[in-house]
Amino acid sequence: MTESPLPGGSINAVVRVGDTVRRPASPEFTRDLLRWFEARGWRGAPLHHGSDDEGRDVLDFLDGHVAWEPRQPAAVSSDESLVALARLVRTFHDLTAGTELAGAEEVVCHNDLSPKNTVYRPADGALRPVAFIDWDLAAPGRRIHDVAHACWQYLGLGPSVTDAEDAARRMRLIADAYGLTDRSELVATVLWWQDRCWRGIQAGADSGDAAMMRLRDTGAVDEVRGAYEWVRERRIVLERALD
Numbered sequence: 001m002t003e004s005p006l007p008g009g010s011i012n013a014v015v016r017v018g019d020t021v022r023r024p025a026s027p028e029f030t031r032d033l034l035r036w037f038e039a040r041g042w043r044g045a046p047l048h049h050g051s052d053d054e055g056r057d058v059l060d061f062l063d064g065h066v067a068w069e070p071r072q073p074a075a076v077s078s079d080e081s082l083v084a085l086a087r088l089v090r091t092f093h094d095l096t097a098g099t100e101l102a103g104a105e106e107v108v109c110h111n112d113l114s115p116k117n118t119v120y121r122p123a124d125g126a127l128r129p130v131a132f133i134d135w136d137l138a139a140p141g142r143r144i145h146d147v148a149h150a151c152w153q154y155l156g157l158g159p160s161v162t163d164a165e166d167a168a169r170r171m172r173l174i175a176d177a178y179g180l181t182d183r184s185e186l187v188a189t190v191l192w193w194q195d196r197c198w199r200g201i202q203a204g205a206d207s208g209d210a211a212m213m214r215l216r217d218t219g220a221v222d223e224v225r226g227a228y229e230w231v232r233e234r235r236i237v238l239e240r241a242l243d
Contacts, residue, residue, distance in 0.1 A: 007068040022056040026136045033101055033108060033138050040095055044088055044131045062131050067115035075126040076115060079173055085129045085154060086177035089146055105140035112137045113146055114153035147180050148189035157190060158227030164234045168241030175242060183242040187235050191228060198224035
């Protein structure tokens with residue numbers, strides 16, 4: 001069967017083969033998590049079908065719109081999509097809370113929630129998020145970790161944001177739709193993610209990791225560091241809206 005490269009793949013090469021996706025083998029934890037979702041009838045993640053002859057994971061191809069390109073239909077970033085997104089995150093968090101997968105932590109976190117890892121499909125005439133892909137970084141964690149990462153990525157928190165007050169409103173929208181009761185650490189956790197991200201890319205590049213070197217060379221370190229500074233400078237505005 002013909003292999004067709006899929007967009008993205010800045011770290012891992014991902015191809016489509018028929019109705020499946022082939023990608024480098026994921027951690028056993030990720031496989032267990034996807035099987036857990038399947039057993040509970042949740043279709044917000046691809047089904048895992050084992051490995052192919054090359055040792056790659058075989059996953060369902062989830063049909064829909066994935067927001068790879070910088071310019072996207074307005075519906076992708078609409079308030080309605082943000083509400084649906086937050087509820088989708090809450091659903092898989094609740095499915096993992098109190099399980100062996102979560103261990104001593106609150107839930108299992110995706111840890112890389114972003115439009116590029118989200119499948120959108122038409123609903124009531126507009127695109128809405130229905131599933132998440134790329135679960136390789138999933139691990140036990142705190143609910144606020146995924147909520148903060150979602151705020152950063154889906155709101156594009158950084159220098160490209162022209163209205164900090166509206167970004168703050170939309171952060172609250174996500175927190176409200178998710179049902180996050182304690183927001184006192186939300187902005188701090190966004191900053192934690194951003195700081196961790198740019199430092200991780202830089203450290204990986206310095207150690208010779210080819211994927212991290214590509215990210216650094218295309219400006220990812222400067223971009224994320226700039227986003228960190230933007231949030232830090234507007235922290236009071238963002239936190240005030242969450243009270």
